[in-house]
Amino acid sequence: MKKLINDPNNVVEEMMKGMAAAHHDVLKHVPDTAVLTRVERTAGKVGIVSGGGSGHEPSHAGFVGKGMLDAAVCGPVFTSPGPDQVLEGIKAADSGAGVLLVIKNYSGDVMNFEMAMELAEMETITVDKVIVNDDVAVEDSTYTTGRRGIAGTVFVHKIAGAKAETGAPLAEVKASAEKAIRNVRSMGMALSACTIPAAGKPGFEMAENEMEIGMGIHGEPGIERTLLKTADEVAEELISKILQDGVHKSGDEVAVMINGLGSTPLMELYILNGKVSDILEEKGITVYKTFVGEYMTAIEMAGCSVSLLKLDDELKELLDAPAHTTAFRM
Amino acid sequence: MKKLINDPNNVVEEMMKGMAAAHHDVLKHVPDTAVLTRVERTAGKVGIVSGGGSGHEPSHAGFVGKGMLDAAVCGPVFTSPGPDQVLEGIKAADSGAGVLLVIKNYSGDVMNFEMAMELAEMETITVDKVIVNDDVAVEDSTYTTGRRGIAGTVFVHKIAGAKAETGAPLAEVKASAEKAIRNVRSMGMALSACTIPAAGKPGFEMAENEMEIGMGIHGEPGIERTLLKTADEVAEELISKILQDGVHKSGDEVAVMINGLGSTPLMELYILNGKVSDILEEKGITVYKTFVGEYMTAIEMAGCSVSLLKLDDELKELLDAPAHTTAFRM
Amino acid sequence: MIRVGLTTKHIQLWLQKTNEKIQENKTYLTELDQAIGDGDHGINMARGFEEAIKKTAESDYESPSDLLKDWAMTLISKVGGASGPLFGTAILKMSMSVKGKAEINYAELTTAFEEALAGILQRGHAAENQKTLVDVWSPIVRFLQENTAFDSAAFTNQAKEAMEQTKDMQAEKGRAAYLKERSIGHIDPGSASSFYLLQSLSEVIEKEGVTV
Amino acid sequence: MIRVGLTTKHIQLWLQKTNEKIQENKTYLTELDQAIGDGDHGINMARGFEEAIKKTAESDYESPSDLLKDWAMTLISKVGGASGPLFGTAILKMSMSVKGKAEINYAELTTAFEEALAGILQRGHAAENQKTLVDVWSPIVRFLQENTAFDSAAFTNQAKEAMEQTKDMQAEKGRAAYLKERSIGHIDPGSASSFYLLQSLSEVIEKEGVTV
Ligand SMILES: Nc1ncnc2c1ncn2[C@@H]1O[C@H](COP(=O)(O)OP(=O)(O)O)[C@@H](O)[C@H]1O
Ligand SMILES: Nc1ncnc2c1ncn2[C@@H]1O[C@H](COP(=O)(O)OP(=O)(O)O)[C@@H](O)[C@H]1O
Ligand SMILES: [Mg+2]
Ligand SMILES: [Mg+2]
Ligand SMILES: [Mg+2]
Ligand SMILES: [Mg+2]
Structure with missing residues (x-):
């Protein structure tokens, strides 16, 4: 460790x-x-x-x-x-x-x-x-x-x-x-495990060519362990699982959060967002605001999650209202 | 990779x-x-x-x-x-x-x-x-x-x-x-290497019990490879090297930046800052503002840097002036 | 032999013995939780029990109930996670159940365990067979109900068997539930620590010659 | 043999041959840079030369100077880092030096190399013995100056020897300088790619029977 x-x-x-x-x-x-x-x-x-x-x-x-x-x-x-x-x-x-x-x-x-x-x-x-x-x-x-x-x-x-x-x-x-x-749905994935300091060793092992789709923020396992995919494929998979839930539909306006789990470079989160924004456009879902960065991490896990919040007038106003915190500023 | x-x-x-x-x-x-x-x-x-x-x-x-x-x-x-x-x-x-x-x-x-x-x-x-x-x-x-x-x-x-x-x-x-x-001096350290995507493998190797003091933001080597130290010892070492340079003295006011290099959890950066702020207080240096987070990373390197900016009235005013960027907000 | 029952001293020994087992098996419990949870169960229990030992060392307790109450409150405050409220509630319900008693006899112990289980169920909304510590506490309550005197060996065996049976279950409550089929094949961490707690009680009763 | 000198076609071959060597040794060059730099030198050179090949394939060039210019500008734009401006400037200075000439003879080639080196020195402010590509370009210019006709084998040897001598130097310019003593014992990456460039020129002259 x-x-x-x-x-x-x-x-x-x-x-x-x-x-x-x-x-x-x-x-x-x-x-x-x-x-x-x-x-x-x-x-x-x-x-x-x-x-x-x-x-x-x-x-x-x-x-x-x-x-x-x-x-x-x-x-x-x-x-x-x-x-x-x-x-x-x-x-x-x-x-x-x-x-x-x-x-x-x-x-x-x-x-x-x-x-x-x-x-x-x-x-x-x-x-x-x-x-x-x-x-x-x-x-x-x-x-x-x-x-x-x-x-x-x-x-x-x-x-x-x-x-x-x-x-x-x-x-x-x-x-x-x-x-x-x-109105909010999320889905995550991980490329690596994380280590609780007092435990001293990673919660699980992942091979060099594996990733886990659906990973939770405590290293709880996800839906499936698969071979490493491209950012575009990951974007497709996360978004399609979120949209399957039926909350976000063509014509809706959403806020997007591309969240890093701890050690995924911002560069990679932006690469993912490029594809996420393309997919949403394709599906007729309008992106009102996008947040990219580390918001809810899992210590030093590599990976990300995507969240979509469906907006109405009230939620837009509340989302845009001033916020003065150390990690979220509006 | x-x-x-x-x-x-x-x-x-x-x-x-x-x-x-x-x-x-x-x-x-x-x-x-x-x-x-x-x-x-x-x-x-x-x-x-x-x-x-x-x-x-x-x-x-x-x-x-x-x-x-x-x-x-x-x-x-x-x-x-x-x-x-x-x-x-x-x-x-x-x-x-x-x-x-x-x-x-x-x-x-x-x-x-x-x-x-x-x-x-x-x-x-x-x-x-x-x-x-x-x-x-x-x-x-x-x-x-x-x-x-x-x-x-x-x-x-x-x-x-x-x-x-x-x-x-x-x-x-x-x-x-x-x-x-x-007025600004910085000093960094790393716990791990990083991988340029097109290179496909890490720039160097570091043993499980090693760290590098003075590491640059491209994985250029630093001053010395040492055994892993505690956050408090790292804070002491980085600050003492910065203060040796003679720019920041007792009675000065400074802005502090605790910068993560990519995969160091915010938790660890705050732990480091706890000690940094103690040391500065001890030395009679007043902390005007502190910035903790990822500002200048080295892809997914684990490690950090500490920067001190000596302030005068002009610099304080300019530091406090509004900034509306995606990674720095005032 | 006179049926003296469990005194404050025995409860103290129970806590100590359980703490020893938890500390010894901290890594094992954490590993069980790494397999199907978030890998903190041993850490949580070890932290909470260490604090309970410290806390209860500060006072001389007049009754089992008082001691159990401090033990419970310390677990609730210091264990955290899912196991803090559950073990804490269990011990707290026991404390309430034996209030006013200087010694706890078999019937009273059975009632105390019944109430502990009720507390666990009320707090965690789990049923049997969902691969949680309920799968140790429920059988052990039935075991106490079905008998009339404390048989240490049988009690321990029953707890152990119950714990081991969680291995083949699929989790439906707690963090392991996310794993669905993949949760099968691992002992539930909370059931393992429940076993240590019960085994310790059994050993204290055995070793001290308590006649409950 | 008539001293025809280097024509546009030879420059084209020079670029192609260099590109081949850079692509083949991309990983090696990157590894050299991982040892004492930031590990991108092979990537940078490979990207820039690939682009130079693409760019120069688009046009028929009238003169060596025109071709060298596009080659240079592509390196400047596409290599980046320290090596982009340096290699780019070197080739650009050559282009300027041979302007108006259909063929480049030995004296002209020597002058072109002198100006290339001058450009490198002006851009990078490095002196000899600071473990940079100057430590290949300086000796090779001296070698050209000391001779009167192109001797392929000797030219390549000289370049190779110069490159190898950077191994024992301590870096004082470029990223490797941060390593101080620790930079000793590794060949300078920019010197290695300079060697490939020079070796390629030598091979083209040899293979095509160019008489410079
Ligand atoms: N709803 C519940 N009802 C009963 N027991 C539960 C419930 N949820 C979790 N548990 C028990 O708690 C144990 C996990 O405890 P622990 O790891 O300390 O907490 P957390 O799951 O919050 O990390 C599980 O092994 C299980 O026995
Ligand atoms: N000031 C300089 N003068 C001459 N050559 C230099 C100078 N700085 C760097 N170099 C050369 O550039 C090479 C490194 O190139 P490269 O790795 O592509 O760029 P960077 O150092 O920006 O990553 C070094 O090996 C060295 O030969
Ligand atoms: Mg847990
Ligand atoms: Mg937990
Ligand atoms: Mg480089
Ligand atoms: Mg570079």
């Missing part, structure tokens, strides 16, 4: 420290917690809290700031934080108008965040939640765990954050976030 | 296409050239042109936009573009007030950009240049090639771009850029 770290068991604490030191104009560390919160609070606004395991940087603390999150809860690498820490995040984000939790659909995240909601209610803070499950690589099912939340979550942060900034009440903020969730 | 590409010999063209498609509100591709240029031109402003080999994304096209570059010339991977393409960049950036070339100090870049200047002068465009040589890993010498230009170049783009935006004449824009160059 080759990492620029000090102690594998201390990476999250040190990251929070270095992040607060770098961006003290935007965010601060709530002492003795796993929470990074906004410096400038908008009073009377619904608070937006996200978080989960670390290792997805800039998710989630990179989206703390005006127009997006009020607090991010940074769990251990790939491990949901416990409810006490989520509660700290809720407290940091609450300014009286209630708090919305943006949860990615993983058993651990859902359980810990729900327990935190119960604790917050005991402290008479109004809390509601939305669960993001944008990953079409996984079958949609209520019987099983269902779909994972991956990079599309960033769009949900943006929409919920912008809506909250308008002063809308919790129910409306939740409704907008849920519309974003209904 | 595991890359998300189509044809190794076509990566730069496809990248430019995907980039223009993604960010058509900010930049556009000048047809049949290696140039990406601003969509919104400020008339009568000194044009700022940068560029060089590709593989350093978001450098340089990621800094095209209001407040920074007017045009970026995208050479083949790690290879300076020829003078004809630089000339295209100059033409795209020129709006009558002259053009400043920001060149990184490599033999190839200097020769090609200088030849382009000669060509531009034949077309009666006024062109001047600055040469960035911030890398303290290399000995400062007029007899040899001298110091390389690395991530500190991004600060030079910002300062020159902001100055040009004020409507200052070419000589003044050049003077501000040169002040930035005098």
Whole structure:
């Protein structure tokens, strides 16, 4: 394991420290917690809290700031934080108008965040939640765990954050976030594994000529292991799987996110985007805005995901609203 | 070689296409050239042109936009573009007030950009240049090639771009850029090599327990190959080498850039920054602003560089001035 | 022999023994999770149990319930992921179930396990046969219900067998569910750590001559 | 034999032969550059020469100078890096030097090489012994100056020896300079490709029975 770290068991604490030191104009560390919160609070606004395991940087603390999150809860690498820490995040984000939790659909995240909601209610803070499950690589099912939340979550942060900034009440903020969730679908792939610092070795092995289609952001396996394909083929495959889901159709307007998983050069993400934009044009889908970069990573995994968010007038306005965070600026 | 590409010999063209498609509100591709240029031109402003080999994304096209570059010339991977393409960049950036070339100090870049200047002068465009040589890993010498230009170049783009935006004449824009160059020093290190797509294999080998201190952004070797150190030790080593150069002293105010070389997770860069900010505080150097992320990469190399820019009132104002580019926003 | 039941001291020994096994098998548990999950289960459990040991070393506990409560709260706070809420809830429900008791007899232990399982099911919404730790806790509750006194060897065997049976299951809850058919052939990590917990209880009862 | 000198056709053959050698040795040249540079030299030269072949295939050239000019301009535009301006300038200076001539005799060839070297020095500001392609071009110019007729074998030998001598030098210009002592022990990539260029000229003269 080759990492620029000090102690594998201390990476999250040190990251929070270095992040607060770098961006003290935007965010601060709530002492003795796993929470990074906004410096400038908008009073009377619904608070937006996200978080989960670390290792997805800039998710989630990179989206703390005006127009997006009020607090991010940074769990251990790939491990949901416990409810006490989520509660700290809720407290940091609450300014009286209630708090919305943006949860990615993983058993651990859902359980810990729900327990935190119960604790917050005991402290008479109004809390509601939305669960993001944008990953079409996984079958949609209520019987099983269902779909994972991956990079599309960033769009949900943006929409919920912008809506909250308008002063809308919790129910409306939740409704907008849920519309974003209904409208966003993602699909990823990986060229290499990643190493949890405390584990010290990669989560799996991939041969020099293999890739995995449908890979999750924790190195959870995908739909299939195939031979390495070209960027154009990968674009075709990811987009076609997303479109199969039926949410995005000819005539629609969408926002596109080409997300790098950690060690895929921006050059490659742009190459992929060239093809993605061609395919969407062919399908009669209009691209309103495109975001290319690292938004939801899997430590140093090589690979990418593509997300499509179907837009209507409300979502466009919310997407375009100002956001002043360290990893997302509008 | 595991890359998300189509044809190794076509990566730069496809990248430019995907980039223009993604960010058509900010930049556009000048047809049949290696140039990406601003969509919104400020008339009568000194044009700022940068560029060089590709593989350093978001450098340089990621800094095209209001407040920074007017045009970026995208050479083949790690290879300076020829003078004809630089000339295209100059033409795209020129709006009558002259053009400043920001060149990184490599033999190839200097020769090609200088030849382009000669060509531009034949077309009666006024062109001047600055040469960035911030890398303290290399000995400062007029007899040899001298110091390389690395991530500190991004600060030079910002300062020159902001100055040009004020409507200052070419000589003044050049003077501000040169002040930035005098005030900026950088030093990098790497944990792994990188692979030029057309070469198909890594430029060198590094053992599982080794790192290279002083590595350049093309995989040029550094000062020494050592055993893997902790992030804190790396921070100490990089900063001490920079401070030895004597530009940054107790009482100074600086901007800090913690730059990732391609596959180093943001988490690790923040861990490094935690220590960097401690060291600077200890030394009595005040951190005015910190930038953490990928600014000047070496394809998918793992590693980082630290840059310090000494600030005065003028540089602070220029650093804080608005910039609307895809990779740098103020 | 007098049926003294499980005292605070025995619960302390149970926690210690479980912690030892978790720490020893940290890498193994992580490897199980690398095969069908995200490779953090051993790390999570090791972190949480180490903290539970630290936390419970600070106080003298008056009753099993008090000790179980601190143990549970520490797991909930420090394990994280899916296993934190599940193991934490299980132990917390046990704490609530034995509240006010200085010693826990067989019937009380059975009830405590029933409530622990109920807590797990309520929290995780998993059913049996979905390749989760439910597939160890459900059989062990049935085993306790079907007997009237604690038989250490049989208890351990039952837990072990249940754990091993998860190997052939296809996951439908938790992260392993993403793997579908590919999840078959690997022991469920949470079931493995559940086994260590149960085995440890059994060993404490055996070694200390507790008559439950 | 009549001293016909180098005609347009010979220059064409020179370009073709050089291109063949560059393409064949593309990986070798890249590996030389991986050792002490950034690993693109073979790629750069191969790209530029391939383009030069394409470009010059489009026209019938009236004179060596016209052909050399298109060759040079294509290298300048398509090779890039340090070698593009240097090789491009060298060939461009040759073009200018032989302007108006239908055939190039020994004296003219020597002058053309002198001007090529002058162009390289002016562009790159390198001196001899700094481990750059100057260390091939300088000795070869001296060799031409010291002789009065073209001796293919001796010319090639001289170029080869000069190239090989760069191995023991410490680089002071170009990317290899960053390596300081560590640059010793590797042939300079630009010197290797310069050798192919010179060797090709020699082979064309030999094979075509050109009498310069
Ligand atoms: N919904 C659930 N119900 C019961 N047990 C579950 C559920 N989801 C996960 N588990 C258990 O949790 C274990 C994984 O724990 P761990 O790796 O620590 O958390 P995570 O999956 O969040 O990384 C699985 O092996 C399984 O036994
Ligand atoms: N200043 C210089 N003067 C003469 N030759 C130089 C100079 N700088 C570099 N070279 C030559 O260029 C070669 C490297 O070319 P190449 O790898 O194509 O370009 P780059 O160094 O820009 O990647 C070196 O081997 C050396 O012979
Ligand atoms: Mg986990
Ligand atoms: Mg190069
Ligand atoms: Mg896990
Ligand atoms: Mg080179």
